[in-house]
Amino acid sequence: MDFRCVECGYRINKELFVQYSPGNIRLMKCDNCRAVADEYIECEIMILLIDLILHKPKAYRHLLYNMIHLQAANLECLFWKLALGFLLLDAYRILLLNRSEEEWGLSVSLPSLVSRCGKMLMDLLFGNFVFLCTLLLMTRFFLDESAGVSRYKDILFTIFISSYFKIFLIAMMVWEFPLSVLFIIDMFVLSSNTVALKVITDSAMNKCMSACFCAYAVKLFCQTSARHHLPRSWR
Numbered sequence: 001m002d003f004r005c006v007e008c009g010y011r012i013n014k015e016l017f018v019q020y021s022p023g024n025i026r027l028m029k030c031d032n033c034r035a036v037a038d039e040y041i042e043c044e045i046m047i048l049l050i051d052l053i054l055h056k057p058k059a060y061r062h063l064l065y066n067m068i069h070l071q072a073a074n075l076e077c078l079f080w081k082l083a084l085g086f087l088l089l090d091a092y093r094i095l096l097l098n099r100s101e102e103e104w105g106l107s108v109s110l111p112s113l114v115s116r117c118g119k120m121l122m123d124l125l126f127g128n129f130v131f132l133c134t135l136l137l138m139t140r141f142f143l144d145e146s147a148g149v150s151r152y153k154d155i156l157f158t159i160f161i162s163s164y165f166k167i168f169l170i171a172m173m174v175w176e177f178p179l180s181v182l183f184i185i186d187m188f189v190l191s192s193n194t195v196a197l198k199v200i201t202d203s204a205m206n207k208c209m210s211a212c213f214c215a216y217a218v219k220l221f222c223q224t225s226a227r228h229h230l231p232r233s234w235r
Contacts, residue, residue: 005037007030132215143201
């Protein structure tokens, strides 16, 4: 992915800034809108995080195009780290949904514990496989007809990195929250995925929302159906 202007999304064929000496840089302007191509270069990381939480498209352009492009040498390693973090946080979410004193108390036998862990692993892998496949198909045929196989990895990368709000699940390891908080986190992740998908595909917001919502709905449906068809000993 090339550099982009965070204001208008125009492709930048030159560097985003010129460095004259350490700490002395000049930000380049966009040839299309004549605004500073990327103002976040001089901003603190906290400002970027706040704008990401506020779902500002220009913050996502900086993150998905410019910031990632500057770290292109470690892109492959970063992709797999994000994928692993995505799965681990989703696994903890499933654990929170299934956890109760009756299921995970000290009296649980080893075979029962192994069967439940196996069920959780199946929910995790099957659910996310269906989710990502549905999202890629929706992106390919519904959002961007010109997107080929070479862009699939970019879309997966976008979904992994825009699911950053799942990191707030870690707070539930320390403090007790009602399970309704999971619903709030899911809504933030859905909206973040939608904005990121809009930025990466240049599609309409309603289409991106439909694609993400359908992918999550199919994931939920498949996970629920799989639980109902499990052997009784696995439940």
